Amino acid sequence: MISAHAKESFDRIFRQAARTRLVTVPGGVCEIRPLSDLAPGEAGLADTHRVAVLTISSLSFRLLIALHFGDDPATRGYFAGTGEARQHADAFMEVANLCSGAINQALVDYFPDLGMSTPYVLTNGSVAHWRELRAQHTAFYALAIDTTVKLAATLCVCANAPIDFVAHGTPVEGTSGELELF
């Protein structure tokens, strides 16, 4: 139902969005490593971490983006400075919203009818049940921003119609102002 080209395109779009939107400090680098399964431990996250969840819906599919983030000092300091736990979650939701917005912007070239939800924070225990979504395509990633901030990501695509598209290498302006190609 979801072609190999479409899966590769979702992967490229996510990587580009993560590199340009999750990095909030100019000159920062986001390393992205694919995982074979949902294994936040492999990404360096504790079992008690939380997950910012967003959904992009179209006429033929819905894409659930789950960005796993810890409450460790490095992550908290990177996204919320010296803020409290609540501020940390809010700050990360804003960044997650930007990342999802970039994915939405890239997808709208191929799917003109799209809508994006507001973010919501869940526990890792909730997202562990991702199989309940019965997604046709799922991808897992370990992310490291400047090697110190450890994140993980889960993409679930639930399709109700065949999906086949090829995302072209359109340059997207990043938050740091530099242009990247994918």
Added chain:
Amino acid sequence: MGSYVAALIVAGLSAVSIGWQRTRRRRAQARWQAHIVSLEAHVQRASSERDAIHAAELARLGSEADAREGGLHAALEQARGEADAARAALASAQAEIEYWRADAARLASEAQRLRGLSATFERWHEQMSSLMTQNHDMHQKNQELSAIVSHVLIVSLNASIEAARAGAAGRGFSIVASEVRTLASRSQALSKSYQDSLDRNDLITTATFQDIQAGGKMIVASLGTLGTLAAQLQSKLEQAAA
């Protein structure tokens, strides 16, 4: 005498000469007269021919003019018919444009009205938030229950230890403590299972709500585009009708 004869001869010669000249003049006059008659006849013929040609030409021109006039009448009638048909077609097209304009106006109005669906999506959002708050409350209660069960488990363990210390007198109490520990263990397992169900419920509820929310935004955006297109169509039709 001689001079008289000579004078007679001269006079005779003169008379002959004059007679010859008169004869010659008469002949010349006769020739000229004949020539003039011939010319007059020629002129007459030419005039007759010219008149005939003129009459024929006039007849031809008259015939052509009649034919042309007939053609012009036919063309005029045809043009009149075409103009009437064009007027009828224009009136029909204007009526159709008016009908389309009314339809476009209805479409724009309907698209505008349906944008009110966003209020419905907001209502769903509130209900979803309420549902998630309730789930959060159930998580907290379950955690509290889990803490109580853990405490009961510890108490039952302590009771078992105390019953063992009491020896034979505590045998009955040991059985009760063991039973309580078993119940606490079962409660703990149930609490974990309940926690698991709540977690799963959180994901499904969130994913479903977000799909509804994002789908709602997609519908509202599409209706906005539809409304804009309908308004543009209405404007074009109004310009065309003007």
